[in-house]
Amino acid sequence: MSEPFVDASDLLPPEPLQVALQAATALGPGECVRVRLPRLPYPLFGLLAERGYSYESVAVPRGEDCVYDVVITRGPGVSS
Numbered sequence: 001m002s003e004p005f006v007d008a009s010d011l012l013p014p015e016p017l018q019v020a021l022q023a024a025t026a027l028g029p030g031e032c033v034r035v036r037l038p039r040l041p042y043p044l045f046g047l048l049a050e051r052g053y054s055y056e057s058v059a060v061p062r063g064e065d066c067v068y069d070v071v072i073t074r075g076p077g078v079s080s
Helices: 014-026 041-052
Strands: 005-007 032-037 055-063 065-074
Touching: 005 014, 005 041, 014 032, 014 041, 014 065
Parallel strands: 005 032
Antiparallel strands: 032 065, 055 065
């Protein structure tokens, strides 16, 4: 089964960060979501780590540029 997907790649800042955090907080323990973002979200990585989420990112070609898919997983210690 694939994880839910949220495309925030066409949104303007700070909306992609807000969408990604909202998607993360909606996860149950052990669940994950894939969020597509317009740029590599370094601020998001710090916020997720502080809150106990794990993440992986990969560049996805789009035309002559690329976007980034970030898979966010809720860790067991994250409170509701």
